[in-house]
Amino acid sequence: MFHHARRSRGPRPATVRRRRAATGLTALAAIALAGCSLAGGGGDDGGADPSADGGGVVRVVTHDSFSLSEDLITAFEADSGYTLEFSAPGDGGALVNQLILTKDSPLGDVAFGVDNSFASRAIDAEVFEPYTPADLPGSAEQYLADDAGSLTPIDVGDVCLNVDHTWFTEHGIAEPATLEDLLAPEYRGLTVVPNPATSSPGLAFLLATVGAFGEDGWVDYWADLSANGLKVVQGWSDAYSVDFSGSTGAGAYPIVLSYSTSPAFEVAEGADSAPTGALLDTCFRQVEYAGVLAGAENPEGARAFIDFLLTEAVQADIPGQMYVYPVDDRVELPESWTTFAPLAPEPFEVAPEDIAANRDAWIQTWTDTVIG
Amino acid sequence: MSGRVKDTGNTVVRTRGRAGMARRRSAVAWVVAGAIPLAFLAVFFAWPVATLVARGFTTDGALDLSGFAEVFARPRTWRIIRLTLVQALLGTALAVLLGLPGAYLLYRRTFRGRALVRAFVTVPFVLPTVVVGVAFRSLLTEGGPLGFLHLDGTFTAIVLALVFFNYTVVVRTVGGLWERLDPRTEQAARALGAPPWRAFLTVTLPALTPAIVSAASVVFLFCATAFGVVMVLGGTRYGTIETEIWIQTTQFLDLRTAAVLSVVQLVVVGVSLALFSRARARRERALDLQGRPADEQTAQRLRLWNRGRPGGDLLPTVVTCAVVIVLLALPLGNLLVRSLRTPDGWSLGNYTALGTAGGDNALTVTVWEAAANSLRIAVDATVLAVVMGTLVALVVSRRPRNPLGRRAVWWLDAVFMLPLGVSAVTVGFGFLITLNHPPLDLRSSAVLIPIAQAVVAIPLVVRTVLPVLRAIDPHLREAAGVLGAAPWRVLLTVDGPFLIRSLGLAIGFAFAVSLGEFGATSFLSRPDRPTLPVVIFRLIGRPGPENYGMALAASVVLAVLTATIMGVAERLRREGTGEF
Numbered sequence: 001m002f003h004h005a006r007r008s009r010g011p012r013p014a015t016v017r018r019r020r021a022a023t024g025l026t027a028l029a030a031i032a033l034a035g036c037s038l039a040g041g042g043g044d045d046g047g048a049d050p051s052a053d054g055g056g057v058v059r060v061v062t063h064d065s066f067s068l069s070e071d072l073i074t075a076f077e078a079d080s081g082y083t084l085e086f087s088a089p090g091d092g093g094a095l096v097n098q099l100i101l102t103k104d105s106p107l108g109d110v111a112f113g114v115d116n117s118f119a120s121r122a123i124d125a126e127v128f129e130p131y132t133p134a135d136l137p138g139s140a141e142q143y144l145a146d147d148a149g150s151l152t153p154i155d156v157g158d159v160c161l162n163v164d165h166t167w168f169t170e171h172g173i174a175e176p177a178t179l180e181d182l183l184a185p186e187y188r189g190l191t192v193v194p195n196p197a198t199s200s201p202g203l204a205f206l207l208a209t210v211g212a213f214g215e216d217g218w219v220d221y222w223a224d225l226s227a228n229g230l231k232v233v234q235g236w237s238d239a240y241s242v243d244f245s246g247s248t249g250a251g252a253y254p255i256v257l258s259y260s261t262s263p264a265f266e267v268a269e270g271a272d273s274a275p276t277g278a279l280l281d282t283c284f285r286q287v288e289y290a291g292v293l294a295g296a297e298n299p300e301g302a303r304a305f306i307d308f309l310l311t312e313a314v315q316a317d318i319p320g321q322m323y324v325y326p327v328d329d330r331v332e333l334p335e336s337w338t339t340f341a342p343l344a345p346e347p348f349e350v351a352p353e354d355i356a357a358n359r360d361a362w363i364q365t366w367t368d369t370v371i372g
Numbered sequence: 373m374s375g376r377v378k379d380t381g382n383t384v385v386r387t388r389g390r391a392g393m394a395r396r397r398s399a400v401a402w403v404v405a406g407a408i409p410l411a412f413l414a415v416f417f418a419w420p421v422a423t424l425v426a427r428g429f430t431t432d433g434a435l436d437l438s439g440f441a442e443v444f445a446r447p448r449t450w451r452i453i454r455l456t457l458v459q460a461l462l463g464t465a466l467a468v469l470l471g472l473p474g475a476y477l478l479y480r481r482t483f484r485g486r487a488l489v490r491a492f493v494t495v496p497f498v499l500p501t502v503v504v505g506v507a508f509r510s511l512l513t514e515g516g517p518l519g520f521l522h523l524d525g526t527f528t529a530i531v532l533a534l535v536f537f538n539y540t541v542v543v544r545t546v547g548g549l550w551e552r553l554d555p556r557t558e559q560a561a562r563a564l565g566a567p568p569w570r571a572f573l574t575v576t577l578p579a580l581t582p583a584i585v586s587a588a589s590v591v592f593l594f595c596a597t598a599f600g601v602v603m604v605l606g607g608t609r610y611g612t613i614e615t616e617i618w619i620q621t622t623q624f625l626d627l628r629t630a631a632v633l634s635v636v637q638l639v640v641v642g643v644s645l646a647l648f649s650r651a652r653a654r655r656e657r658a659l660d661l662q663g664r665p666a667d668e669q670t671a672q673r674l675r676l677w678n679r680g681r682p683g684g685d686l687l688p689t690v691v692t693c694a695v696v697i698v699l700l701a702l703p704l705g706n707l708l709v710r711s712l713r714t715p716d717g718w719s720l721g722n723y724t725a726l727g728t729a730g731g732d733n734a735l736t737v738t739v740w741e742a743a744a745n746s747l748r749i750a751v752d753a754t755v756l757a758v759v760m761g762t763l764v765a766l767v768v769s770r771r772p773r774n775p776l777g778r779r780a781v782w783w784l785d786a787v788f789m790l791p792l793g794v795s796a797v798t799v800g801f802g803f804l805i806t807l808n809h810p811p812l813d814l815r816s817s818a819v820l821i822p823i824a825q826a827v828v829a830i831p832l833v834v835r836t837v838l839p840v841l842r843a844i845d846p847h848l849r850e851a852a853g854v855l856g857a858a859p860w861r862v863l864l865t866v867d868g869p870f871l872i873r874s875l876g877l878a879i880g881f882a883f884a885v886s887l888g889e890f891g892a893t894s895f896l897s898r899p900d901r902p903t904l905p906v907v908i909f910r911l912i913g914r915p916g917p918e919n920y921g922m923a924l925a926a927s928v929v930l931a932v933l934t935a936t937i938m939g940v941a942e943r944l945r946r947e948g949t950g951e952f
């Protein structure tokens with residue numbers, strides 16, 4: 001201990017200076033880096049200042065899968081005079097819950113990305129101010145979430161079981177086609193799905209079974225499915241990328257829950273057939289909505305943004321950007337979609353009010369049945 | 373006192389008066405130093421969290437605690453609490469047991485490539501859990517390289533992954549103290565005839581205990597509040613309080629249940645912290661610390677064999693090799709190998725794709741831009757965390773004379789550990805409902821991201837710096853004071869050099885935490901300025917082999933980035949050491 005005392009008293013001139021220089025340099029470097037960060041961050045509130053020539057800022061709250069071509073957004077801003085500002089505070093259910101929580105002081109002016117399994121919860125909480133665009137396509141009307149027009153349908157997509165064609169050919173087993181088929185012994189231990197409590201496609205598939213087997217039958221179906229070696233994982237990416245045999249993960253399960261569009265992404269360059277396919281008799285249709293947030297600072301701009309989402313240009317941009325179908329059926333689809341990613345002719349349906357009333361209880365029952 | 377003024381000489385009184393004033397002034401300075409980080413924590417942590425939890429306990433404006441009875445009546449609640457505790461205890465015990473030989477080997481022995489191994493073991497700590505989940509699961513799943521072990525979706529897999537993440541915390545925290553222990557004490561014991569194991573048990577281990585307890589408390593908190601890894605690896609069978617809070621808040625908006633569980637989590641965390649703190653305080657004492665790492669003075673080469681017989685270094689080496697190869701390198705190697713796999717065979721295609729926005733425009737920015745965002749945010753978060761954390765550590769390392777001061781210091785220490793024990797979703801949702809009016813209208817501001825990350829990093833900075841400061845012999849400070857040094861001068865000359873040495877590590881940790889943080893960031897992130905983990909999460913959530921390959925390549929980039937920064941931080945520490 002003595003040497004400490006000696007040391008702390010002893011050396012001054014050279015070493016202290018050296019140490020100070022080192023500390024100084026470190027501090028300087030840190031400040032320089034921080035300065036760099038502040039410079040880089042300077043632009044992030046650039047849009048907050050209402051521009052002189054337009055209607056100010058429109059704050060769009062969306063989920064983290066939102067995407068549109070940059071030039072469309074630029075054109076909208078130039079034409080309308082609005083400046084768009086996006087925030088993406090989560091996905092699916094998390095987004096809706098945040099909108100409800102912040103109802104008294106909304107996160108933005110307009111929300112995009114609320115889907116039909118959660119829409120009712122948001123409508124019941126009076127998060128949205130009704131708005132029906134003048135140009136609402138005829139094909140969109142069937143998807144309206146309520147009569148008041150709280151939400152505007154923008155795009156649709158089907159959640160379906162996918163199968164690995166290659167696996168079934170190699171093993172000489174016929175592919176399943178329906179939900180009931182999965183209960184057959186030859187499909188034992190071949191199916192993987194995400195958990196409805198933690199995954200939005202997982203919840204959609206639960207709803208598909210409710211639509212298929214009714215209030216009284218779906219629980220038994222899951223019990224049988226579970227007994228037939230069903231594998232449940234946490235999220236879609238887990239199921240599709242790790243466990244599915246037909247994706248890059250090359251897992252052990254040839255039947256997976258995914259989207260009707262997924263096979264289009266597995267087509268090798270120049271090939272004319274997809275190695276995987278969607279079972280179109282097992283689907284539930286997800287509808288994504290946009291809505292003006294009640295208490296928005298710029299409701300005008302919010303409505304203009306919703307109109308913008310329904311323009312032909314944006315509707316045509318949606319498949320390539322967000323992997324879902326435009327709600328407007330007059331819009332031409334990419335060729336690979338019509339070949340490899342058709343929508344289901346008759347997806348299973350559950351009335352929105354039934355979803356609203358039972359969703360949480362269904363998830364609870366599902367958990368008790370399948371997880372135990 | 374005034375009565376004695378006349379009796380004693382004038383000079384004495386003046387000095388006493390001045391000393392008293394100086395002491396009072398320095399006490400005020402310490403209070404201020406503690407108040408700054410405390411205010412930061414109150415605004416950016418306590419207030420948002422308390423507000424959200426309070427919502428869960430309010431029905432129509434009145435306090436309603438019936439949620440407790442309801443939640444505790446469910447068997448699921450008890451199962452989850454039990455699982456949380458068991459998993460955290462096992463994870464911590466294993467991390468400490470395996471980490472001690474690692475700390476010895478990497479900080480007490482020299483061998484070629486040591487710096488590389490040191491940097492390498494840090495990588496898991498900062499990898500986003502989504503990536504680790506995939507890395508582990510693709511190893512363990514049926515048909516995977518380790519599929520024959522049938523570990524997929526098991527409790528064992530979760531515990532192993534927790535060790536994977538936290539191994540480095542033990543190695544670094546314990547190693548940092550170990551390399552400065554004066555080897556002569558142990559040598560003396562050996563000279564007096566104690567066998568090596570006995571010298572270790574009676575001399576070295578007790579000296580290391582504060583650092584071990586310190587590391588264990590951090591690891592325990594990390595394990596008890598683990599989220600992503602439990603979600604992904606636990607299949608659906610195993611949940612923790614943390615995952616349950618996430619589900620109840622983001623999926624069901626059942627704030628009542630979430631609030632009850634948050635309180636339960638706080639109790640679990642609070643009790644364990646109190647236990648750890650007591651264990652630490654009992655063991656803590658001044659240590660014979662070396663100015664420089666021991667190996668610089670008496671370079672101890674790694675010697676596996678001693679005259680043809682297994683030497684004392686053999687066991688730690690074998691254990692560490694096993695951990696590093698099987699537990700760390702295998703999943704990481706798997707990640708690396710897969711990142712080189714493209715639809716057209718082996719190539720660097722996934723890495724060249726990082727300059728694009730992904731297949732079918734999966735992203736709004738390129739991965740490199742996201743990496744730049746991450747780095748910028750990390751600089752801000754690190755500066756914040758290190759400044760606040762150092763202030764806390766300095767204040768907490770004092771030993772005030774009056775009991776009130778001592779208690780205040782104890783509370784300050786405990787309170788700053790809490791961010792590790794509160795769910796990111798609670799903090800994230802809390803931000804949304806509190807920071808929504810001027811002057812703190814920050815919800816959509818990018819400033820909130822580094823702040824949220826700093827809140828998580830501060831406890832690590834404190835735990836890194838504090839053991840070193842606490843190990844300073846208080847007599848040193850007293851002696852300096854008696855010799856006439858002003859309090860600021862004592863701080864500068866006695867604490868300063870120790871502080872600077874531990875700061876490199878603290879900076880590295882803070883940077884790493886910020887780079888890898890996903891939970892709170894994902895709620896605050898803006899699509900035009902995403903961070904690297906957010907981008908990885910997004911890529912992995914998209915179909916198509918290009919996106920998946922890019923996600924893996926981006927994870928490798930994140931891993932390399934972090935390892936480099938930790939390596940530089942370590943070097944910084946060396947240079948800052950100097951002679952004293």
